[in-house]
Structures are given as structure tokens and as C-alpha cells.
Amino acid sequence: MGVYAGATADERRARRRERLLEAALDLAGREGWQAAGVRAVCQRACLTPRYFYESFADRDELLVAVFDAVSQEAAERVVAAVEAAPDDAPAKARAAVEAFVSLLEDDPRKARVMFGEALGVPALERRRREVLRMFAAIIREQGRAFYRAPAGADVLLDTTAYLLAGGLAELLLAWVEGELSADRDELVADVAALIAATGEAAAAIARERLR
Numbered sequence: 001m002g003v004y005a006g007a008t009a010d011e012r013r014a015r016r017r018e019r020l021l022e023a024a025l026d027l028a029g030r031e032g033w034q035a036a037g038v039r040a041v042c043q044r045a046c047l048t049p050r051y052f053y054e055s056f057a058d059r060d061e062l063l064v065a066v067f068d069a070v071s072q073e074a075a076e077r078v079v080a081a082v083e084a085a086p087d088d089a090p091a092k093a094r095a096a097v098e099a100f101v102s103l104l105e106d107d108p109r110k111a112r113v114m115f116g117e118a119l120g121v122p123a124l125e126r127r128r129r130e131v132l133r134m135f136a137a138i139i140r141e142q143g144r145a146f147y148r149a150p151a152g153a154d155v156l157l158d159t160t161a162y163l164l165a166g167g168l169a170e171l172l173l174a175w176v177e178g179e180l181s182a183d184r185d186e187l188v189a190d191v192a193a194l195i196a197a198t199g200e201a202a203a204a205i206a207r208e209r210l211r
Helices: 009-031 038-045 049-055 059-084 089-106 108-115 122-147 154-176 184-209
Strands: none
Touching (some): 089 108, 089 154, 122 184
């Protein structure tokens, strides 16, 4: 395998792929998914379409890869923050919210990529539903472990997890787009308190049903 400018062919290909991903993130995050066409992405990345197609079969595959990268980063941050937080519901809820808000605040493009509309891009609409299920699963398993949910509480856990995952996504998008007047500290404190209260309420419902 040849080496050029100190990099192998595979390394150069990987770098070109990263440039395409960054270009697509920038276009989609600033102007919306429809702005991230193949030609526009190649121009932003200073690459020819030939190099686009060595990494991606089509535009949809690129956009899904961008969405997946942002979603995975968010999930990893949230899980790490929750695991490092003290063992009480308010602290874990606050850690999760702070991790998510910090990601979006550090790079608002990622908020639009994660939560913005994907009209006309069916692959993204499907992936968004899959990622919602992923975050609901994270919430469900954290709730199961923290509250030591008894057998028979699975339906309630699922209901609570989807309520929180979907509601949080819409709330954060509204905040990033300026539809909520709360400042960062207010947002984190209020959302964390509401998540903890919802978890306590779900646990109370589960105990009542099992009497």
C-alpha cells in the first residue's frame, strides 16, 4: 500500500471521509438538511464527487452518517455523566441534562442535526425514530437500575422513557431556536427537577399497582 505525504491510502481516504462529514454537518447544521446536497458538500469539503462516492453510496448514506455521529456523541456524553454522578435521582438527572445541553451549546449545529425536521429525507426520519428508541432505552435502563424496578413494571418504564426522551428532544430544540426564554442554568435546573419528579412519580405508580 503506497504512502503519500506521510499517509497511507486508507488514512487519506479516512481523512477525506471526515472532511465530507464535517462539511455536511456544517451545511445541515446551519441551513438545514436540504442544503446538504452532494455538490454542495463536495464544494464545502474542497473535494470532487469522485471522492464522495468512494465513501458514501449516496446523499442519504452521508446524512445518516452525520446524524449517527452526533447522536452517538450525545449518548456517550449522557451515559458517562450519569454514571459519574452521585447516586441520587436529582444529581443523575442534572448530570444528564447538563451533558446534553453542553453538547448543544458548544456546537448549535448539532442541535439542528439531531432535532431539526428532515422533510423529504425518509432515511433520516427512520433513523430519528431509531435514535429516539435508543435514548428511551438508556432512560429505561437507568430508571430500572436506580429505582430497582420490580417485575411487572416494564410497560410503565417504557411509557415513562418515551415520554421523557421525546419531550426532552422537543424542549431542547425549542430552547436552541430561542422559543424558550430560560437561560442555561434555569433550563438545566428545571428540566433536571422535572425528570427526577417524573421518575419518582413513575416509581410511586409502580408500587401502588403492585400492592
